[in-house]
Amino acid sequence: MAKLTIEDLKRIKEQVKKDTALREGGATVKITVHMGTCGIAAGAREVMDALLQEMAETDRQDIRVVTSGCMGMCSSEPNVTVEVQGHDPVVYQGMDANKMRQVFKRHVLLGEVQTDFALARMKEESPEEGSAEQET
């Protein structure tokens, strides 16, 4: 490794920060892959793999991926919940790797809820607006 300059120092900082940002808190998007036994049997691992590949390709440092247990809706597994700060959580059902990639690219990155895979209790989204409201 050659001698560092101040620019190198800043470059290393930005690169590594992407990796260590996970430890700092302050996430604005939380994606939960439900990994109960039912979820794993239905293919939640493939969904997770696809999600992590997408994560690797983005520069966003404010997205957290966590797992959780079964939601109690085993028939609709694999389930994925996307929580964008300031919005109600959206639960997706019957996910696979392709749907996960689509949800990541459109909902997580662009804010367009993918109503096709969302659970039925989600309100229909008007085409002009980019956010979803959950019915109460």
Added chain:
Amino acid sequence: MSTYRTHLLLCGGTACHATGSQAVKEALLKEIAKQGLEKEVRVIETGCNGFCAQGPVMVVQPEGIFYQKLTPKDIPYLVEEHFLKGRPVERLFYVEPASSETIPGMNEIPFFSRQVLRVLRNKGAIDPEKIDEYIARDGYLGTAKALLEMTPDEIIAELEKSGLRGRGGAGFPTYLKWKFAKASPGEVKYMLCNADEGDPGAFMDRSVLEADPHAVLEGMIIGAKTIGAHYGYIYCRAEYPLALRRLDIAISQAREYGLLGKDILGSGFDFDLEVYQGAGAFVCGEETALMHSIEGKRGMPRPRPPFPAQQGLWKRPSVLNNVETLANVPQIILKGGDWYASVGTEGSKGTKVFALSGDVINIGLVEVPMGITLRDIIFEIGGGIPDGKKFKAVQLGGPSGGCVPEHLLDTPTDYEAISKVGAIMGSGGMIVMDEETCMVDMARFFIDFCKEESCGKCTPCREGTKRMLEILERITEGKGEIEDIERLEELSRFVKDSALCGLGQTAPNPVLSTIRYFREEYEAHILEGRCPALVCQALITYSIDTEACKSCGLCKKNCPAEAITGSKKPPEPFVIHEEKCIHCGVCFSGCPFDAIKKSSGSKVARAA
């Protein structure tokens, strides 16, 4: 390429190593591989997390969940439940002793939530063996600013504004030390770091070196630029193998990046350093003795002046700073002196790291803003005294310090306020003592330590500590005279006033402060032959409570002096025969029914 979704920050400090974190790490790696999670879950071995009493500890990010007292046996279940299925394992959470409540989040645990992390800001958050992770948390930006944008006078001005004082114990303003060394003429100067932490019960510097070694290197580079030094030494005791290893790794990584060596960051400034291993002599924490030791001579102090800023290592102008002091410097440069001075008291700015140990629930390392009271540290952060016992005193500053009794617990952590009550801030050792501590015995322990560690060069320290120890031993054996208290006070004054260096000048402090606050305990030993805390073996009588005794015969079997008689069949009560008893306490600690009782003072001055 893939990215990790979970980081497991497993503590790899000395204390957690001792409780088995290496075995936990191996089990984690094995189980994660078994579950096929090696691309999703990453294990990072960090430096000391600080919560040593609960070790091995691990923090799971991004959730911030804190696991404690992990064993390899817990790992398969933990990995499957939490890291695969996302169900945190409650039985491995922290349990708040007062309320018996389990607390999953690290930042909700009182031990952590009351702390303000500056020196320890990277503890448990980075892998100390990876310089890139340090850089990701603003590492070396302070160095860059100091080397590329600031003049030595500007650096000194910033330090003056910060109010930073030496964290080794004496509390001398850091900017003044640097200013004097800068003003000293000379082509060759040295920048030195004192990592010879020697107080019993203190482990602040070790933890900083283990968790964040680059912060210390940065402080040294900035100091070197300020005073005009191009070479430095870190004097660290060989008893800190992990700290030494991480320092070596840090130094070689910094060299590889050109952050040590010639023309650092293209600034034209050259600086390099080496680690000098000390043999663990307490006196080598004294600056002139430390410098003698680096020169290859016996570690003995010399009279000052000339001060090291004029004539230090090899008679060249030198600055010696403590580990914690240096670790503060890069952030002061980066964020400014005003930022640093925004917490603390009038005369004591910033934060201080304390090593909390002894009879306290949460043993570990804590960093608090200056000015917080001792009561808050011991009872809020430390969780109070275990087993429902009562607080008696806290010893600050190790063998050079003094004890603070209960009625002064609201004293703030401020250099002046603490010295007013007869203790010192010291380097941060804080030994909590409960009601079962004998203060005379405690003073004896510290004087014994100083007598052993005295280098022997000056008579007051060499002879004075020895004579004081003899008197204290006499008192703990019930052979003291009432005049001994006065003799101790008089000897203390002589040694304080005439010893050559800090070791001797401060050695009498524990004696003086225990006499000041616990004179009645000295008197009980001398006049009544009684040790109120039931500690001093020679003054204790053991007896058997016949009500509680189940005649199991264990005490009789264990007694090395054959001082116990009795039998189950035919029934004959068990009795301890005082004339044969050697007061070893084996029967007391071995009785399964707590039927052996201690008492003191029943026989007035047995020796007489």
